Amino acid sequence: AQRVPLSGLGPEEMVATEPALSAAVKNGLFAGGVWGKADESGDARVFTQRLVDTFAHARFVCHHNMPVTQIIRKDSKVRGVMSAERCFEADAVIVAAGVKSRDLLAPLGVKLPIYGVKGYSITVPLDKGAPAPEISLTDLKNRLVVSRLGARLRVAGFAEIGARPDIALARVAAMRARVGELFPDLPLPDNVSPWVGFRPMTPDGAPLIGPVPNVAGLYVNSGHGPLGWTFSHGAAQIVADLASGITPALDIEGLSVTRAMARMFSGRGAA
Structure with missing residues (x-):
């Protein structure tokens, strides 16, 4: 296995590394972050x-x-x-x-x-030049992962045990709200393609x-x-x-x- 080197970042360093976080840092949403420079994400x-x-x-x-x-x-x-x-x-x-x-x-x-643990995702379509992050982000406080997949922004998270395969609108609303806080200049359409799946957990x-x-x-x-x-x-x-x-x-x-x-x-x- 190959280890991913990690670096601690202050607020200004976070913005320098990922400019899309400038508004979130300005609004005091982050005191700092951890960056894995060699970390990658993609479309499975x-x-x-x-x-x-x-x-x-x-x-x-x-x-x-x-x-x-x-x-x-x-x-x-x-x-x-x-x-x-x-x-x-x-x-x-x-x-x-x-x-x-x-x-x-x-x-x-x-x-x-x-055992199946239910997780959610929403997908935001991105126009050219949209103020969306290029780097995959993990919001530890809210247990959300944000990843850019070409012309889409995928946001995933939550863990429900013993849940049915229906989509709880409150979960979708919470994800939309957090995306709006992190990237207030990013347009959010009415339809963010909510999805649920079950992670096979032990x-x-x-x-x-x-x-x-x-x-x-x-x-x-x-x-x-x-x-x-x-x-x-x-x-x-x-x-x-x-x-x-x-x-x-x-x-x-x-x-x-x-x-x-x-x-x-x-x-x-x-x-």
Whole structure:
């Protein structure tokens, strides 16, 4: 892993680093900040689309709009997966289905401690020259992340446990209000494309990466919480190594499926 160097910034240094914060600093919203100069952000959707396009030019075949409904196991070994339309035979299966990973593995007697934590986002379209930030920002006090994605400004945050997949207008209003405070000169349209999704969280915050016990050839890569794309490259390398019979470069004991299941069941026993 590569560490990101951090620097403490005073109010004037914050404005020099990100001019879009000038009004917020002038209004006394920040006493200072922390800057990771090497930190980066991007559009995960665009990345995924281009990754699929790369597969199309290689020896991979992508099947779209075919949700997996069942993992096939026989004699303690994975044999493939079943969709609504057909069966896919396989020597190895990697379950990377976010919150749905729990439902796919439950019929096999594997109980993953993954829980959906609801998060919100709004998206503000940007005209050319709009006074929006270029640097990805984290508003710790309000638990919001602000990131520019080309001609759009994405604002995401909040964490609701056990919530339904509906959009609470109060949450959207709070995000709009904070954007207005941070960037008062930025026009905000009536429609900011509110969206909700469920982060696959584990009780201790660490993802579940590795083989599923008692089912040879079955692996899990899930539970990354709000850091799915951040962890994606490293997690994919670990799972690919395991499925190929290669010892990963990192010690993954703290990420194992068995460690998470053991904690879950020991916790129930203590209660």
